[in-house]
Amino acid sequence: MKGNDKNGLKKGPWTPEEDRILVDYIQKHGHSKWKSVPALAGLNRCGKSCRLRWTNYLRPNIKRGNFSSEEEQLIIDLHALMGNKWSAIARHLPGRTDNEVKNLWNSRLKRKLIQMGIDPITHEPLTDPRLHQLLAAASFSNLINNPLDIINALMLQSDAVATLAKSLHLSHNMLQALASTPTTMASQDPTKACSTSNEYQFGSSSESLPVNVPNLDTTPQPIPPMAPRPTIVDNHHETNNITNPSSTTFQEWDDFMDGGEASEPYWRDIIDFGSILASLGGFEALTYSMGGIARARHHLSHGLSLS
DNA sequence: AACTACTCCAACCGCTGTTCT
């Protein structure tokens, strides 16, 4: 990456002096022809490199530093609509560049979605192969065959039930949020209104972005409301009233996954499994498990045998 | 302290679409 190219033009990181020269030149003369900029400014760079440096780093109003959770959520939402249209996504984030958005997606957001059991490409729940992969890697297949084993395993740790219950509840809320994303966005933000011609209209300009909007006929049915969060949950943490998906849903998941309560690899595996089970639409199974857990907790608190 | 693995991000590359001649 370092050194000069075959034309003798410099490559690699820009020095502060080069930055200063480029900024001075553009402020005085503009950049109508990028190809001529380096020669006129006195830089030993190609025009393309100058343009990139200016647009991604030197131009005014560039916002630097960490992305806020709101920005991250917006990127996820927009990516669900547009795919890898980084420049289009970046236009909705003032001060952010397409390169920054792309880097954030590739380095963090993509992984985060996978962790949540969501395919980062389709933004739909991960499908069977992924589930089987997970099941093969872990020993949960045995647990599925005998739900009582789940309970027995969970009872080995006092916070187990609370942790799993919370993870399942968050998974469910996230799925609800995702399932309702296009409608929700359109209703909240007029710039994201969806026309009837399978195109989303953005902003006041005539720009329209043809995207693969899911056919309404094939849109997954709304996820049924989950039973109220069990009161058995957690003596050690504040009980959150999580009944509706909201913009805080993903933040809650982040906090949950990053926090101590889900930090053990053992629990993260269970939570991953719970997410994927939920993703596959196994809410009956979840309800069953939750009910089983509640019963188990009741049995335990009354000193009864699980079997 | 040394090494390795991993993450982040600036910059490059190659392709595509648009504008100009």
Next chain:
DNA sequence: GAGAACAGCGGTTGGAGTAGT
């Protein structure tokens, strides 16, 4: 209309920094 020049975009690379062993 055709080809050249240019700008913009998305994918990829590689160096720097950091955490873990």
